[in-house]
Amino acid sequence: MTTQLAQSIARRSSLRRANTRRSIIGWGFVAPFAIVFLALLVAPLLFALYLSLFQTQLIGGTKFVLFGNYLKAFTDSNFLDGVWFVLRFSVVLIPLQMAVSLGVALVLDMVTTRFARFARLMIFLPYAIPAVIGALMWGFLYSKSFGPMAELFGMFGLAGPDLLSRDLIFFGLLNIVTWQWAGYYMIILYAALQGIDPTLYEAARIDGANQWQMMVRIKIPLVAPALVLILVFALIGTLQFFNEPQILRYLAAGSISADFTPNMYAYQQAFALANYNYGSAISFALGAVVFIFVYLFMFITRKRGSFLS
Amino acid sequence: MTAPALRTPRRSRLKPRYILLQILLGFLLVYFLIPFWWIIVNGSKDAAGLFGGGSALWFADTINYVSNLGELFTYQDGIYVRWLANSAMYAIVGGLGATVLAVAAGYGFAKYKFAGRRLSFAILLGSVMVPTTALVIPTFILFSQFGLTNTIWAVILPTLLNPFGVYLMHVYARDAVPDELLDAGRVDGAGELRIFFQVAIPMLRPAIVTVLLLSVVSSWNNYFLPLAMLSDNRLYPVTVGIGQWQGLASANNSGGASLWSIIILGSLVSVIPLVIAFLGLQRYWQGGLTIGSLK
Numbered sequence: 144m145t146t147q148l149a150q151s152i153a154r155r156s157s158l159r160r161a162n163t164r165r166s167i168i169g170w171g172f173v174a175p176f177a178i179v180f181l182a183l184l185v186a187p188l189l190f191a192l193y194l195s196l197f198q199t200q201l202i203g204g205t206k207f208v209l210f211g212n213y214l215k216a217f218t219d220s221n222f223l224d225g226v227w228f229v230l231r232f233s234v235v236l237i238p239l240q241m242a243v244s245l246g247v248a249l250v251l252d253m254v255t256t257r258f259a260r261f262a263r264l265m266i267f268l269p270y271a272i273p274a275v276i277g278a279l280m281w282g283f284l285y286s287k288s289f290g291p292m293a294e295l296f297g298m299f300g301l302a303g304p305d306l307l308s309r310d311l312i313f314f315g316l317l318n319i320v321t322w323q324w325a326g327y328y329m330i331i332l333y334a335a336l337q338g339i340d341p342t343l344y345e346a347a348r349i350d351g352a353n354q355w356q357m358m359v360r361i362k363i364p365l366v367a368p369a370l371v372l373i374l375v376f377a378l379i380g381t382l383q384f385f386n387e388p389q390i391l392r393y394l395a396a397g398s399i400s401a402d403f404t405p406n407m408y409a410y411q412q413a414f415a416l417a418n419y420n421y422g423s424a425i426s427f428a429l430g431a432v433v434f435i436f437v438y439l440f441m442f443i444t445r446k447r448g449s450f451l452s
Numbered sequence: 453m454t455a456p457a458l459r460t461p462r463r464s465r466l467k468p469r470y471i472l473l474q475i476l477l478g479f480l481l482v483y484f485l486i487p488f489w490w491i492i493v494n495g496s497k498d499a500a501g502l503f504g505g506g507s508a509l510w511f512a513d514t515i516n517y518v519s520n521l522g523e524l525f526t527y528q529d530g531i532y533v534r535w536l537a538n539s540a541m542y543a544i545v546g547g548l549g550a551t552v553l554a555v556a557a558g559y560g561f562a563k564y565k566f567a568g569r570r571l572s573f574a575i576l577l578g579s580v581m582v583p584t585t586a587l588v589i590p591t592f593i594l595f596s597q598f599g600l601t602n603t604i605w606a607v608i609l610p611t612l613l614n615p616f617g618v619y620l621m622h623v624y625a626r627d628a629v630p631d632e633l634l635d636a637g638r639v640d641g642a643g644e645l646r647i648f649f650q651v652a653i654p655m656l657r658p659a660i661v662t663v664l665l666l667s668v669v670s671s672w673n674n675y676f677l678p679l680a681m682l683s684d685n686r687l688y689p690v691t692v693g694i695g696q697w698q699g700l701a702s703a704n705n706s707g708g709a710s711l712w713s714i715i716i717l718g719s720l721v722s723v724i725p726l727v728i729a730f731l732g733l734q735r736y737w738q739g740g741l742t743i744g745s746l747k
Contacts, residue, residue, distance in 0.1 A: 162565075165564055165565070165566070165644075166564070166565070166566035166567055167566075168564060168644045169560050169563075169564025169565065169566035169569065170560070170566050171560070172556045172557060172559055172560025172564065172648075173556070173557045173560040173561060173566075173572070175552075175553050175556060175557070176553040176554065176556065176557035176618060177557070177572070179553060179609075179612050179613055180576075180579070180613065180615070182609075183587075183591065183609060183610055183612065183613045184579055184582065184587065184613055184615075186594060187587050187590035187591040187593075187594050188582075188587070188590060190590055190593065190594050191589070191590030191593070194590075194593060247477075247480065250473050250476065250477060251477075253470070253473065254470050254473050254474060254477070256470075256474065258474060258477070258478075259474065259477060262477045262478075262480065262481050264731070264734065265481055265484055265485055266480060266481070266484045267730075268484065268485075268488075268727065268730065269484060269487075270669075270730075271669060271723070271726040271727055271729070271730045272673075272723050272726070272727075273672065273673035273675065273691045273722070273723070274673060274675060275673075275675045275691040275692075275694065275695050276691070276694070276719045276722060276723055277487070279694070279698060279715075279719055280487035280488075280490065280491055280719065281487060283487075283490060283491070283494070283716070284486070284487060284490055288502075288503060289494065289502055289503075289508055289712075290508055291490070291507070291508035291509045294507060294508055294509070322483070322484065322487070326484065375581070379581060379583055382583065383583040383584070383585040383586065385585055385675075385676050386675045386676060389675075389676075389679075389695075390675075390695055390698065393698055393699045393702035393703065394698075394702055396702070406585050406586075406676075409589055410589070410676075410680065413589045413592070413593075413680075414680065419589075419593050422589050423589060423590055423593065426586045426587075426588075426589045426590055427586070427590070429583065429586050430582055430583055430586030430587070433581065433582070433583045433586070434578070434581050434582055434583075437581040438578070438581060441581075
């Protein structure tokens with residue numbers, strides 16, 4: 144009896160020792176990343192939060208203002224105009240991008256010719272292009288001095304639209320971002336479609352379903368988690384819009400102001416005006432807003448999505 | 453005998469639709485490739501060809517690739533070559549580092565139970581939703597405290613942070629590496645590190661290639677971070693360098709004319725490495741990109 148007990152205690156404590164060892168080893172694998180995470184994500188965010196609570200004036204030096212910078216931001220029409228722009232942009236861009244990428248993915252899932260495989264690769268290719276170069280290439284195409292717009296529209300006796308002008312820059316940017324990202328989203332959706340169990344199609348065919356019904360009833364519902372993922376990526380990307388408008392500022396002189404998007408405004412405040420406190424406040428507010436938006440969205444869609452569950 | 457007879461009319465009914473779909477794909481292809489075509493054609497032109505009023509979508513009378521390349525590689529003492537080398541260095545060092553960290557952490561999260569695992573994983577998932585550019589200005593200010601701005605580390609260190617890569621590795625390791633196999637290794641007396649290197653790593657290879665490729669691409673394509681961090685143009689990656697040339701050329705209409713042909717060819721040259729990498733490695737990333745989207 145006692146030996147049994149002693150044995151079982153010994154076994155349990157050796158088990159516990161093994162567990163502690165395993166726990167330490169587990170942390171060992173995670174630790175290098177955790178250090179980078181603390182140093183390059185947590186520390187800058189906390190530091191930005193700290194800086195954002197101060198204001199620096201030419202006269203009077205730095206003083207603690209608590210949420211003064213945030214109150215200023217949310218009454219600052221330059222900042223609010225930028226926020227309004229990225230919101231409008233997201234509302235148009237995201238459905239457009241999802242429709243294009245889903246449509247192409249569905250077509251490529253159906254058509255399996257060599258040409259379709261080639262098209263799939265080429266449509267994905269813009270993803271490999273830096274946003275700077277993508278914006279520049281389209282900027283050239285839009286440009287009156289080098290672009291083919293006047294030439295192409297001239298064939299039909301029309302004047303080419305100036306997508307760099309103040310009125311149309313919204314669509315100019317819309318086109319660039321769609322071109323850049325639709326292929327990547329298409330590949331994600333295409334792979335999700337390819338992962339669908341083919342016996343489902345067989346069963347549906349036996350039940351007399353046509354291609355359209357299979358698409359609406361089987362394919363689209365089954366790739367819903369991938370659609371949610373894409374929506375999240377697109378939302379995070381659009382709210383922090385920076386590269387494309389920053390690059391097109393020069394080619395589209397006068398159409399894009401230095402405070403066109405919240406991120407550009409933060410950049411301008413920090414680097415052109417050396418107003419680090421206010422720049423930090425805008426960065427932090429932007430990060431927080433994106434985080435809350437996306438988190439809420441994930442929470443609402445969590446039953447269908449797989450990312451947070 | 454009846455089955456094929458039934459199938460034939462259906463197939464012939466489907467075929468025309470597929471032809472229409474393929475024509476549609478053809479139009480899409482033109483749209484997605486037209487910027488590449490423009491840049492290939494116009495990279496061959498000199499200033500006269502660019503501004504001379506010829507077709508923007510076709511070659512000029514003279515093909516100037518060679519002389520334009522010569523100008524591109526010698527302009528400002530050949531700084532473009534330096535930018536390319538910088539881009540490659542930032543992308544490879546940062547991308548490799550990010551991948552190593554992500555593989556270890558993803559495997560640790562997936563295969564070990566340790567105190568604080570659930571909480572730290574939840575924080576990791578939350579951090580995927582923090583926009584990276586929101587970190588640029590705070591990181592710049594933090595780095596300036598340590599004199600790290602305007603050094604290569606200012607670009608490389610932030611690149612190491614790739615929470616999404618950790619998430620991808622975690623999902624992949626959880627599903628692709630069976631616990632039984634790891635336990636079998638332990639029973640045979642292999643250490644945890646040896647199990648990681650000899651059992652887990654080979655099974656994780658597709659995910660490793662994907663995370664590596666995604667990190668290298670995002671680092672190569674990065675613009676905001678190096679733009680904010682670097683003031684010495686000899687440290688620029690090619691994205692920031694071309695952006696700067698473009699600003700110069702736009703601001704300066706008269707002297708800019710010859711600069712434009714360098715910028716256009718420079719853009720073309722800078723995308724070639726990544727296009728080759730993607731086309732060459734498609735076997736690997738096509739499977740890997742789905743990791744996050746499938747359960």
